[in-house]
Amino acid sequence: MHRSLSYRVKIARAAALVLALFAGASGLEAQSPTVPVTVDQDGTVHVPAMSVPVSSLSSPEAQAYVAEHLRQMQQPALLQQVNGVPVFMKPYLARQTALFAHKKVEATIGGVHVYDYAPAAGIAPANRHRVLINLHGGGFSGCFPGCAELESIPVTALGRVRVVSVDYREGPDHKFPAASEDVASVYRALLKSYPAKNIGIYGCSAGGMLTGMAMAWFDKHGLPLPGAIGIFCAGATTSAFGFGGDADFVAIPIGEARAAPAWPPAEPNAGTKLPYLAGTDPKDPLVNPGISDAVMRRFPPTLIITATRGFEYSSAVHTHAQLVRLGVDAELHVWEGLFHGFFYNPDVPESREAYDVMVRFFDRHLGRAER
Template identity: 75%
Template sequence: MFPAASEDVAAVYRELLKSYPARNIGIYGCSAGGMLTGMATAWFQKHGLPRPGAVGVFCAGLTTSAFGFGGDADFMTAAIGDARAAPSWPINDELPWTALPYFKGSDPNDPLVSPGSSDETLRRFPPTLIISGTRGFELSSAVKTHSRLTALGVKADLHIWEGLFHGFFYNPDIPESHEAYDVMLRFFDRNLGR
């Protein structure tokens, strides 16, 4: 249950900080891991940990909703391209704000749950790389996240691959995956300390 995952990431981060300066540490994740990257970064802020040198929010954004990532993708798209049907969410007026069990009892406006809900939190983010595909159900959240970070003066790069789906780069056999790997490597190489 929330916030166990952020606490786990913070425990590992504290151990890394014993051997490496924060500017040399990069954190990234895809899908729920991308969301967790943002939540953990917000957690570091709240608990006085130095911000990492750079973060990667892949296949996700920093907003949440009843169905996951938020934005108009909740209503306009489904998880396509990876041969898995989208989950069917029970919808009625008596459900909590989210159908995702991990967030049960949490507040959707808490920046530790949804960093994109707080400009104060986003303004303190390190350089952030956001990756999605035009058929990824997270696309709307990814675009909104990038636009907010940029408006707040945070260095943020957004890369979107045409016709590709949620988590596309997990398939190393497609050329676009290699393009994404190169983008990731160059981003962290530019933004992490030496």
């Protein structure tokens, strides 16, 4: 068919516009750094100083939250813990307490101190024979009850389910495998009242790591695995700098306002620097389950939650890929522009989305019937 000259001109103009848009999107014309990006023979990239705004894809509330978090991380006084609650987390805890009606009982289960949560509205009929175990964050060095409360209160209230948060032993006073032993003790005790398929285990940060470690521990010691688990703000791998991968270098500056670690490392083969794990073998699947296909293949349905500025992001993505490769029913949910443990603030829409994902995942995967 004959095409008019005006038609061909329009096509050419449209093509030029598309090329211009792609060039602008890639920053080829918008940015002309005076110091170029350079690449070593081994692929190490040297990036000049640059400015990174909050994500344009995040909600306005999340954008303000990220800006506040980055400022807070540069104020050491706000990072200090008072009675197990980091100062900057206190407003989040007060807000959660006001929003989510719940009951809390301090108890001992299997010889281990716990907080036992239930919704003020009562446990839903479908959850009468179910229980969730929370393993709190805090780098294996604190944040109980602060992190425990922030991870348990929304889930118990919104899910209308019992949540038991474990006050497991931490460093520097205790070393691996103390926390795994405590989780196993609580789990054994709950198995007397609940079938394994009706028990879910989840945690954020160190608690997410410990959730994966617990699966390896249970498997080695002949315990039945739970019905489902949640690895939040974490993955099943570790490194000397954090969780490993690109996020150790990319997400730490823009998510936590800390300088990226120096490269190459002074100790190339060093394992994690967490005091609790001092002296452990990074190739031990009880410490680092992500290195063992045999262990990971036995994981129950697994929910992984992270964010693009979370320093666990790479590990979370890698862990999900490994589980899928091994045939495990695994879900990965990533929130744009947010940081490590973002859902502690309940007034951010993305946090409410995360709570909903958690509640629905365990509802789908845990058994309902009594023994």
